[in-house]
Amino acid sequence: MARPRSKGDYNFIAYSDIMTGLAIIFLFIAVAYILEGISDKIVKDDIYNAIGEDLKKDFKSKNVELDKDMSLKFLQDNINKTDELFQIGSAEMTPSFKSKVADIWPKYQQILLNKDNLPYISEIRIEGHTDTIAPKKDQTESYLYNLNLSSARAQSVLSYIRSLESYNSLPPAQKEKLDFLLTANGMSYSRALNSEGEISALSKTDQSIDLNKSRRVEFRINTSNEELQKNLSTK
Numbered sequence: 001m002a003r004p005r006s007k008g009d010y011n012f013i014a015y016s017d018i019m020t021g022l023a024i025i026f027l028f029i030a031v032a033y034i035l036e037g038i039s040d041k042i043v044k045d046d047i048y049n050a051i052g053e054d055l056k057k058d059f060k061s062k063n064v065e066l067d068k069d070m071s072l073k074f075l076q077d078n079i080n081k082t083d084e085l086f087q088i089g090s091a092e093m094t095p096s097f098k099s100k101v102a103d104i105w106p107k108y109q110q111i112l113l114n115k116d117n118l119p120y121i122s123e124i125r126i127e128g129h130t131d132t133i134a135p136k137k138d139q140t141e142s143y144l145y146n147l148n149l150s151s152a153r154a155q156s157v158l159s160y161i162r163s164l165e166s167y168n169s170l171p172p173a174q175k176e177k178l179d180f181l182l183t184a185n186g187m188s189y190s191r192a193l194n195s196e197g198e199i200s201a202l203s204k205t206d207q208s209i210d211l212n213k214s215r216r217v218e219f220r221i222n223t224s225n226e227e228l229q230k231n232l233s234t235k
Contacts (some may be wrong), residue, residue: 047221050111055104062100067197069220072108074100076215085217089135091152093160097217101157106166108219112181113174122224124181126161128154129218131211132189143188151186157217158184189214 052066059065065073074097076085085097093101111117112124128150134142161167161182167175192214194200200207 047111047117050114050117051108055107062104064100064104065197071221072104072219073197074217076212085215086153089149091149091156093153093156098160101160102164105161105164109166109178112178112221113170118177120223121181121221123183123222124178125183125185125218125220125222126154126158127185127187127191127218127220128152128157129187129191129214129216130189131214132192132209133211147186147188149186150188151184153217154184154186158182 047070051070051072055064055066055072063075063077065075067073074085084094086092086094112121130146130150135145167178170178191199192201192209193216194203194206194208195210195213196203196206197213198206200209
C-alpha cells in the first residue's frame with residue numbers, strides 16, 4: 001500500500017519545478033546572448049569586408065588604415081609636410097586632407113546606407129585625436145587644450161562632409177538618417193597609439209606612444225544590439 005504524500009513532499013515537488021523552470025529561463029537567456037554576439041560579429045565582419053574591398057586602393061596612397069574594429073584612420077604624415085591633416089594648433093583641414101575625405105566619403109557613405117548595414121548602425125563617430133606633446137606647461141591645461149582642439153577638428157571634418165555633393169544629393173530621408181547617426185567627438189590624447197596602432201594605455205606589451213599614429217582622425221561605426229535582438233526575436 002502506497003504511503004500517502006505528506007505536505008513536505010508537495011513542497012519539495014513545487015520547489016524542484018520552480019528551480020527547473022528558472023534553469024530553463026536562464027538557458028534561453030544565455031543562448032540569446034550567444035546568438036546576439038554571433039550576429040553582431042557577422043554584421044561587423046560584413047561592414048568591415050565591404051569597407052576593405054571598396055576602399056583598399058585608397059588606403060596606402062592616402063595614408064589611411066582600416067582597423068579590425070571597423071575604424072577608418074586618417075593618419076597625420078609629418079614626414080611629407082604637404083600631406084598633413086591639419087597645421088599645428090589649427091582645426092582647419094588642409095587641402096590634402098579635404099581631397100582624401102572627398103575621395104573616400106562617397107564610397108564609405110554608400111556602404112553605411114546599404115539596406116543590409118544601416119539598420120544595425122547606431123552611431124557614426126568622427127573622432128579627433130592628438131598626440132601627448134604638451135603645448136602648455138600645466139598637464140591639465142594641456143589635456144583640455146587638446147580636447148578642445150580635437151573637438152574642433154572633428155567638427156571641421158563633419159562640417160566638410162556635410163558640404164560634399166555626395167551628401168547633399170541624398171534623398172531627404174537618407175540625409176536625415178545620417179544627421180542622426182553622425183557625431184563629432186574630441187578625444188584629446190586619451191587614446192594615444194603605440195607603433196602597432198594599439199591604444200598604448202591598454203596594450204599588454206607596448207605602452208610607448210607613437211606621436212605620428214596618435215595624431216589622427218577616425219571614422220568609427222558603432223552597431224546597435226537592440227536591432228540585432230529584434231532581428232533574432234523574429235526568427
